[in-house]
Amino acid sequence: xxxxxxxxxxxxxxxxxxxxxxxxxxxxxxxxxxxxxxxxxxxxxxxxxxxxxxxxxxxxxxxxxxxxxxxxxxxxxxxxxxxxxx
Amino acid sequence: xxxxxxxxxxxxxxxxxxxxxxxxxxxxxxxxxxxxxxxxxxxxxxxxxxxxxxxxxxxxxxxxxxxxxxxxxxxxxxxxxxxxxxxxxxxxxxxxxxxxxxxxxxxxxxxxxxxxxxxxxxxxxxxxxxxxxxxxxxxxxxxxxxxxxxxxxxxxxxxxxxxxxxxxxxxxxxxxxxxxxxxxxxxxxxxxxxxxxxxxxxxxxxxxxxxxxxxxxxxxxxxxxxxxxxxxxxxxxxxxxxxxxxxxxxxxxxxxxxxxxxxxxxxxxxxxxxxxxxxxxxxxxxxxxxxxxxxxxxxxxxxxxxxxxxxxxxxxxxxxxxxxxxxxxxxxxxxxxxxxxxxxxxxxxxxxxxxxxxxxxxxxxxxxxxxxxxxxxxxxxxxxxxxxxxxxxxxxxxxxxxxxxxxxxxxxxxxxxxxxxxxxxxxxxxxxxxxxxxxxxxxxxxxxxxxxxxxxxxxxxxxxxxxxxxxxxxxxxxxxxxxxxxxxxxxxxxxxxxxxxxxxxxxxxxxxxxxxxxxxxxxxxxxxxxxxxxxxxxxxxxxxxxxxxxxxxxxxxxxxxxxxxxxxxxxxxxxxxxxxxxxxxxxxxxxxxxxxxxxxxxxxxxxxxxxxxxxxxxx
Numbered sequence: 001x002x003x004x005x006x007x008x009x010x011x012x013x014x015x016x017x018x019x020x021x022x023x024x025x026x027x028x029x030x031x032x033x034x035x036x037x038x039x040x041x042x043x044x045x046x047x048x049x050x051x052x053x054x055x056x057x058x059x060x061x062x063x064x065x066x067x068x069x070x071x072x073x074x075x076x077x078x079x080x081x082x083x084x085x086x
Numbered sequence: 087x088x089x090x091x092x093x094x095x096x097x098x099x100x101x102x103x104x105x106x107x108x109x110x111x112x113x114x115x116x117x118x119x120x121x122x123x124x125x126x127x128x129x130x131x132x133x134x135x136x137x138x139x140x141x142x143x144x145x146x147x148x149x150x151x152x153x154x155x156x157x158x159x160x161x162x163x164x165x166x167x168x169x170x171x172x173x174x175x176x177x178x179x180x181x182x183x184x185x186x187x188x189x190x191x192x193x194x195x196x197x198x199x200x201x202x203x204x205x206x207x208x209x210x211x212x213x214x215x216x217x218x219x220x221x222x223x224x225x226x227x228x229x230x231x232x233x234x235x236x237x238x239x240x241x242x243x244x245x246x247x248x249x250x251x252x253x254x255x256x257x258x259x260x261x262x263x264x265x266x267x268x269x270x271x272x273x274x275x276x277x278x279x280x281x282x283x284x285x286x287x288x289x290x291x292x293x294x295x296x297x298x299x300x301x302x303x304x305x306x307x308x309x310x311x312x313x314x315x316x317x318x319x320x321x322x323x324x325x326x327x328x329x330x331x332x333x334x335x336x337x338x339x340x341x342x343x344x345x346x347x348x349x350x351x352x353x354x355x356x357x358x359x360x361x362x363x364x365x366x367x368x369x370x371x372x373x374x375x376x377x378x379x380x381x382x383x384x385x386x387x388x389x390x391x392x393x394x395x396x397x398x399x400x401x402x403x404x405x406x407x408x409x410x411x412x413x414x415x416x417x418x419x420x421x422x423x424x425x426x427x428x429x430x431x432x433x434x435x436x437x438x439x440x441x442x443x444x445x446x447x448x449x450x451x452x453x454x455x456x457x458x459x460x461x462x463x464x465x466x467x468x469x470x471x472x473x474x475x476x477x478x479x480x481x482x483x484x485x486x487x488x489x490x491x492x493x494x495x496x497x498x499x500x501x502x503x504x505x506x507x508x509x510x511x512x513x514x515x516x517x518x519x520x521x522x523x524x525x526x527x528x529x530x531x532x533x534x535x536x537x538x539x540x541x542x543x544x545x546x547x548x549x550x551x552x553x554x555x556x557x558x559x560x561x562x563x564x565x566x567x568x569x570x571x572x573x574x575x576x577x578x579x580x581x582x583x584x585x586x587x588x589x590x591x592x593x594x595x596x597x598x599x600x601x602x603x604x605x606x607x608x609x610x611x612x613x614x615x616x617x618x619x620x621x622x623x624x625x626x627x628x629x630x631x632x633x634x635x636x637x638x639x640x641x642x643x644x645x646x647x648x649x650x651x652x653x654x655x656x657x658x659x660x661x662x663x664x665x666x667x668x669x670x671x672x673x674x675x676x677x678x679x680x681x682x683x684x685x686x687x688x689x690x691x692x693x694x695x696x697x698x699x700x701x702x703x704x705x
Contacts, residue, residue, distance in 0.1 A: 001330075043321045050552040051323075052343050059343050059656045061553020079339040080327055 002078055005035045015070065021055065022048075022066035024076050040078070052079040092117050094303040095157025095606035096125070101199040101221065103214060105287050106147060106206030110221045115200050122696060124603070125156035125200065127183040128579035128623040130172035133203070134181065135626060135700065140633045144176040144279075145262055145286040147207035153194065153253070153292070154201035156581035160192035160300040160379070162312035163602045164319055165583035165590075167192045167379040169270070175278040176264040177439070177494055178515045178539050181630040182278035185543070185578055186253075187378035187386075188271035193251040196296025208288030211260075215245065216294045226290040230260060233432040234269040241293050253292045256434025259285035261484055263492045265439035269431060272376050272386050272401040276436045278516065278538060303608035311605035315589070315598060316382055324588040328385040329375065331364030333405035333585065337412070338363040343551070344655030345522045348413040349468045350445040351511050351646050354522055355655040358418020358469075362408050367420050376401060378583075385585055389424055395472070396421040398428040406542075409520030410441025411478075415448060416468030426478050433482030442517035443491045443498060444477055446510055455504045462486040511644045514539030514636075523647055525660035526550040527563035531670040532570060534641045535685070537627045543584060546570050548592040555593075560666065564673025569594040572620035579623060595620060622695040625687050628680075629697065632704040638685030641671055 003009045006028075015023040025048060029036055040062075042049050048062045054077035060068060070076070091098030091114075102111045115129075123129045130152040142148040151173040158166030169191025175182035194202065197218050211226040229237050234256045241252050251271060258266035259281035266281030267274045275281070302308045319325050327335040340346040341359040348356040360366065371391055375384040391398045396419075403411075403423050411417060411426040430437035450456040451466040458465070462480070464473045464487070480488025490498050495517050499510035511518050516539035523530035523545070532545025545567060550557040555566055573591035574584065580603050582590045590599045595616035604611055611619075643662060651661040675682050679691040689705045692698050 039323060049323055050554045052339070052551060052553060054342055054656055057656050061556070064553045064556050077342060079342050080323075080335065 002039050005032055005039060019070050020066060021068045021070060054079060091115060093120060094301055094608045096120060096200050097195055097198055099199050100201045100203060102203045104206045105208040108223050123623055124579040124619060126154050126170040126579040126581040127172060130154045130170060131181060131623060131626045134172060135630055138174060144174040144283060149174050149283055151204040151283050152201060155191045155195050156579055157606050158580050158602055160195040161302060161308060161606050162380055164312060164316050165381045165383060165586045166602060168581040168583055170578060170581060171268060171275040171280045173280055173283045176282050177279040180537060180634050180636060181627050182538055184275035184277050184280050186270040186275040187273040189379045190251040190253050190270045190294060192379045193294045193296050195300055196298045197294055198298050204287055204289060211288050211290050213291040218297055229290045231257060234434050237291055241291055245293060247295060250293050250295050255281040255284050255290060256432060258434045258482060262286060265436040265494055266434050267436045269434060281434050302606050308605045311601055315602060318589050318598060319586055322588050325383055325586055328383050328585060331368055332385050332387040334364040334367050334408050336405045337408050344657035346413050347409060347520050347522060349416050350414060350449040350509060353654055354652045354657060356413035361418035362412040362420050370420055371424055391421045391424050396425040398425045400424055400427045403427045406438050406520055410438050414441055414445040415474045417471045417474055419471055422471035425475055429478050429482060435482060438519060439494055439517045440478060440481055443495045444474055446495045447491055449509055450506050455502060455506050460487060508645055511646050512540055513643060514640060516540040521547045524652055524662055525657050526557055527560050527670055528566040528570060530643060530662040530667055531564055531674050532567040534643050534667060535674055537631050543574055546592060548587060564670050565677050567674055568677050571624050572617055575623045576616055576620040625695055625697055628687055629700040629704050632686045641685055643667060
């Protein structure tokens with residue numbers, strides 16, 4: 001569970017410029033290191049794996065929308081990698 | 087035993103049982119069909135195209151039911167030991183395939199058969215006992231009318247062997263319910279009513295015990311490939327979630343993304359989601375993990391509700407059960423969902439079609455189209471778990487309102503009328519799975535053109551949902567839908583589990599999937615050659631549908647998807663207008679080299695794929 005790695009269901013993140021969605025994940029990975037990387041990064045490339053993200057009230061993509069700007073107070077929710085069901 | 091087959095991964099023999107004449111024959115597997123269509127669904131589609139006459143009654147003696155394995159079945163390849171059941175569906179009136187896990191398929195192979203063909207019809211109920219080379223057609227009068235689990239238990243006792251693997255139908259299959267399933271140990275061949283086809287042949291169950299093996303040309307290659315693929319599986323985040331929560335891992339994330347079908351698709355945000363998430367399920371009901379043969383994922387959950395009105399013991403629930411009996415019926419209680427799952431297992435009902443039909447009836451009730459008089463006094467409102475369970479039980483018994491709902495959403499809405507067809511959510515008669523096409527164009531055109539209709543195993547939302555493909559760009563979605571088809575049908579012929587789709591797919595033919603097939607067969611296919619096989623398989627199935635009379639006009643989505651935008655949440659406003667869908671269909675047919683007017687494969691395409699024999703039927 002990602003929230004077990006973060007230590008809480010929601011955390012506040014300080015993002016250095018440029019303030020983007022990717023910046024949020026860079027900050028989180030700096031703080032939580034390998035345990036978080038194992039959950040959200042490709043083990044071969046170290047890049048984010050594809051997963052949906054909720055940015056306030058919009059669904060965006062971890063790999064397509066990393067350069068989306070964010071502002072103070074924005075909420076970024078990691079939605080677990082989801083596939084089809086059975 | 088069969089003579090050694092040319093390729094590894096196959097035992098080289100089909101078993102054919104004529105139930106009318108009570109005859110059992112063995113025939114060699116065709117080498118040309120194995121190399122052109124592999125196994126599983128691909129091989130079955132080729133065989134059924136040859137042997138079924140067009141327009142036959144799916145529940146008549148002319149239909150055939152094929153249980154088929156693939157070359158990885160019974161080997162060490164992870165998630166590769168599934169089986170397929172194919173035939174003409176009583177729900178959709180065309181080719182249908184349903185895939186199952188568990189242990190039955192490798193057992194059939196160990197008994198010396200790549201597949202089993204059932205044909206004709208027995209006047210009296212029977213069950214088959216396949217014990218390596220010995221095959222018996224046994225009387226099943228004492229089993230007829232019994233539930234699936236009791237049937238399994240009685241057969242194991244009769245045969246004095248706890249290791250026997252049993253595929254069985256329940257009362258729904260015996261009665262011809264068009265969405266009756268076949269329970270196969272811890273899993274099921276759920277969709278499309280192939281349990282009713284089995285019942286129409288008078289076959290209650292098929293018990294199998296095998297002591298042989300599966301030959302592979304190079305054991306070290308097979309071993310090393312299996313180990314490597316296991317490492318890939320373990321490193322995959324999507325697969326890790328399956329071990330922890332099963333497929334119900336999806337429930338919370340889909341709701342957070344605003345794409346959890348709710349109250350018969352009136353919305354896609356479920357206020358009661360906390361009661362049905364994977365986490366809640368794990369905390370409240372899951373007691374153990376279970377795995378299919380040779381699979382390291384362990385996605386099946388063994389769940390127990392030990393007391394109270396929802397007392398039940400099941401293998402599940404899977405995401406599709408949680409979506410169907412949970413958010414679709416507005417029920418936010420995982421224990422009630424477990425009970426519904428148990429009822430469906432016992433009667434042998436496809437719980438996806440059953441739950442979606444109940445959700446449609448709930449909307450009818452809330453709109454006043456069905457009244458207490460119609461529902462046998464049941465207050466069939468969304469969120470009423472007791473009402474949901476009561477009508478599900480009635481479906482199993484085909485009693486009262488259950489007799490209507492046992493017909494499925496399409497037929498029930500035709501009978502009820504009064505505008506209820508407007509919110510009957512199905513494609514070609516198959517109720518839509520729990521993956522929305524409204525914001526996802528490739529899934530929309532995939533569902534619409536899918537030979538089975540509303541199956542999430544012909545179309546996937548995964549690539550767009552995860553952001554591998556930008557959902558806001560429409561131009562490439564016809565192509566994406568076709569390449570998702572190829573991933574799915576290729577895997578259904580090898581047969582590799584779709585739940586590890588981020589390893590085997592999720593788009594096109596991957597190195598991983600081809601490597602798994604090559605390792606057991608001794609082939610050296612590349613990805614392009616794999617794609618060609620997949621394209622041939624898909625066109626074969628399309629030819630079957632075309633011969634049955636299906637055309638472009640049948641490739642539609644229900645009005646709820648084309649006219650009703652999602653009303654709330656982060657996907658608010660998403661809808662798939664009919665004009666957009668028609669444009670996507672053009673893109674899809676063009677990419678496939680199909681005729682834009684009819685949606686049928688062209689002669690040139692059939693010749694290119696070696697399917698020219700079908701041209702006389704469809705061109």
